[in-house]
Amino acid sequence: xxxxxxxxxxxxxxxxxxxxxxxxxxxxxxxxxxxxxxxxxxxxxxxxxxxxxxxxxxxxxxxxxxxxxxxxxxxxxxxxxxxxxxxxxxxxxxxxxxxxxxxxxxxxxxxxxxxxxxxxxxxxxxxxxxxxxxxxxxxxxxxxxxxxxxxxxxxxxxxxxxxxxxxxxxxxxxxxxxxxxxxxxxxxxxxxxxxxxxxxxxxxxxxxxxxxxxxxxxxxxxxxxxxxxxxxxxxxxxxxxxxxxxxxxxxxxxxxxxxxxxxxxxxxxxxxxxxxxxxxxxxxxxxxxxxxxxxxxxxxxxxxxxxxxxxxxxxxxxxxxxxxxxxxxxxxxxxxxxxxxxxxxxxxxxxxxxxxxxxxxxxxxxxxxxxxxxxxxxxxxxxxxxxxxxxxxxxxxxxxxxxxxxxxxxxxxxxxxxxxxxxxxxxxxxxxxxxxxxxxxxxxxxxxxxxxxxxxxxxxxxxxxxxxxxxxxxxxxxxxxxxxxxxxx
Ligand SMILES: Cc1cc2nc3c(=O)[nH]c(=O)nc-3n(C[C@H](O)[C@H](O)[C@H](O)COP(=O)(O)OP(=O)(O)OC[C@H]3O[C@@H](n4cnc5c(N)ncnc54)[C@H](O)[C@@H]3O)c2cc1C
Numbered sequence: 001x002x003x004x005x006x007x008x009x010x011x012x013x014x015x016x017x018x019x020x021x022x023x024x025x026x027x028x029x030x031x032x033x034x035x036x037x038x039x040x041x042x043x044x045x046x047x048x049x050x051x052x053x054x055x056x057x058x059x060x061x062x063x064x065x066x067x068x069x070x071x072x073x074x075x076x077x078x079x080x081x082x083x084x085x086x087x088x089x090x091x092x093x094x095x096x097x098x099x100x101x102x103x104x105x106x107x108x109x110x111x112x113x114x115x116x117x118x119x120x121x122x123x124x125x126x127x128x129x130x131x132x133x134x135x136x137x138x139x140x141x142x143x144x145x146x147x148x149x150x151x152x153x154x155x156x157x158x159x160x161x162x163x164x165x166x167x168x169x170x171x172x173x174x175x176x177x178x179x180x181x182x183x184x185x186x187x188x189x190x191x192x193x194x195x196x197x198x199x200x201x202x203x204x205x206x207x208x209x210x211x212x213x214x215x216x217x218x219x220x221x222x223x224x225x226x227x228x229x230x231x232x233x234x235x236x237x238x239x240x241x242x243x244x245x246x247x248x249x250x251x252x253x254x255x256x257x258x259x260x261x262x263x264x265x266x267x268x269x270x271x272x273x274x275x276x277x278x279x280x281x282x283x284x285x286x287x288x289x290x291x292x293x294x295x296x297x298x299x300x301x302x303x304x305x306x307x308x309x310x311x312x313x314x315x316x317x318x319x320x321x322x323x324x325x326x327x328x329x330x331x332x333x334x335x336x337x338x339x340x341x342x343x344x345x346x347x348x349x350x351x352x353x354x355x356x357x358x359x360x361x362x363x364x365x366x367x368x369x370x371x372x373x374x375x376x377x378x379x380x381x382x383x384x385x386x387x388x389x390x391x392x393x394x395x396x397x398x399x400x401x402x403x404x405x406x407x408x409x410x411x412x413x414x415x416x417x418x419x420x421x422x423x424x425x426x427x428x429x430x431x432x433x434x435x436x437x438x439x440x441x442x443x444x445x446x447x448x449x450x451x452x453x454x455x456x457x458x459x460x461x462x463x464x465x466x467x468x469x470x471x472x473x474x475x476x477x478x479x480x481x482x483x484x485x486x487x488x489x
Pocket of ligand 1: 145380
């Protein structure tokens with residue numbers, strides 16, 4: 001069975017088209033003449049015109065969604081009995097296919113996936129377009145510290161079961177310098193703790209639920225252009241399976257990370273950016289070895305290091321390295337030598353060695369773009385702000401943005417008020433600046449800076465001495481570590 005437009009196997013594309021229409025359970029593509037013969041009203045809401053390039057069979061063709069059952073066939077009709085031309089022997093030319101939704105979400109990272117689930121809870125339809133494959137997105141190792149607001153959000157969505165079972169509660173944050181350790185007792189200082197649960201595990205849970213519920217999440221779908229972001233009906237252009245497609249919507253949300261295309265869709269001069277690039281990076285490794293008990297940052301003359309956990313048998317370890325360095329420049333032995341040294345682990349017993357099975361590099365950067373919206377285009381997560389990872393805030397900020405946006409969209413779609421959405425940038429702005437301030441402060445406190453004079457180094461170590469003796473200073477850090485991304489739902 002072939003479909004009437006591309007003459008490819010009919011199963012390609014139909015399930016996706018159907019899932020984009022919440023009430024539709026069947027789909028055919030027909031010529032207009034057939035519809036008339038069948039007595040179907042062309043203005044029926046279940047009938048949607050398709051755009052078909054001129055070299056394809058005569059049109060206009062129509063996409064009909066109807067009935068209580070689903071068919072995987074898009075039948076090749078032949079209204080005149082003249083037969084279609086032979087199927088092309090060469091691959092078909094790209095065609096344009098259209099879809100429609102309330103909210104088009106670009107990117108299936110934490111920002112996009114949380115937003116899609118939160119919108120669904122408010123009865124709002126969305127389509128998530130992700131340029132990478134599901135396997136790639138689910139395997140991407142990044143953040144791992146969940147603030148209480150993020151934990152609550154996942155639980156309130158009913159998706160926190162695995163996180164609660166497998167995630168580790170972190171009650172302490174340690175900072176080491178001159179061979180001594182400052183222990184921050186998080187519950188004692190703030191009444192809260194954080195959870196260690198890898199970002200890729202959060203992403204897996206969110207994707208699994210979205211797929212299980214049959215809601216549209218299209219992988220290998222690269223958005224190439226946003227048309228009319230300032231209008232009431234923007235259109236997202238994307239490519240999927242070699243075919244150019246469009247998604248019409250009321251709102252577009254760019255959750256496509258720092259290198260995405262959404263921010264660039266805003267005309268020049270509208271957005272102001274604020275940036276600080278550091279000349280060092282983090283070399284991160286995942287290791288099959290039991291972690292040390294508390295997340296531990298260290299400030300050493302040779303540079304910063306961090307020992308954190310992913311599970312009781314997997315450690316996530318980081319070393320400050322020059323920004324121009326590469327993971328493959330480091331042998332395993334060099335990584336272990338440097339970690340033991342910087343952690344003041346002189347007899348090499350505290351940091352447990354094991355198989356290094358994954359390594360990556362994260363550049364350190366602070367970046368804010370403001371405002372976070374333009375017309376009906378909104379930006380969320382790394383698309384609009386980046387924090388140095390020292391504060392462990394990137395994912396938590398992305399989730400907080402999604403919560404504010406979902407609240408604004410819920411108000412709009414239920415009562416027509418745009419007030420919440422219009423305040424989105426303003427509402428997020430102060431939280432974002434505070435988070436960047438905290439992450440930059442921790443970065444400045446703990447890293448080695450090439451430009452530091454002996455005076456600067458003295459000031460840095462004296463700041464750590466002061467923190468070690470001041471409960472107020474410890475509480476200030478602990479408070480920002482556990483709940484800086486709090487927002488009201
Ligand atoms: C290497 C690395 C390590 C990190 N480590 C930490 C850490 O230890 N702690 C911490 O708190 N934070 C860390 N972060 C930051 C944290 O992971 C991010 O803040 C978080 O991923 C932000 O989520 P997001 O959804 O905004 O963006 P992302 O997770 O980047 O998701 C954006 C998605 O958009 C997709 N996309 C991009 N362009 C397009 C397009 N044109 N069309 C369709 N889809 C597109 C991308 O493929 C991606 O899946 C790290 C980041 C990196 C890069």
